[in-house]
Amino acid sequence: MPARIRIYGQEATFQQGCWDCPDDSLQAMLQSMADPRALSQQAEDEHALYCAGRLGGHILTATGWLAAPHPEAEIRLEDLMPAPRQKSQRAGLFGFLKRHA
8 A cells, every 4th residue: 555645735655666646846856755665565654754744744644644743854963063172172372382181
C-alpha cells in the first residue's frame, strides 16, 4: 500500500522510490527528496512522513489525516561555527609572548 500525503491541497503517493502527484511542481519537489532505498512499507511511510513534515503537510494514517511534525534540522549553526573560547583562553594582542604553564 503506497504512503499518501497531502500538501498544499494536493494528494501525493509514494511507492517503490517514486512519487506520483497530479500537480507537476509538487511532484518535482517531492521527487527531488525521493529516497530510492525506501523499498519496504515501513521505509516508505517514514520517508513520506519526512517529506510531509518538510513541506508542512499531512500524512494519511489508519485514523485519518494527521499533521506531519517538522523533522530535525540536518545542519545546525553549531556544526558550522566553532565553539566560543572562554575568557581565560583569550590571550589578547600579545598573547604569544605570555608564558603558558
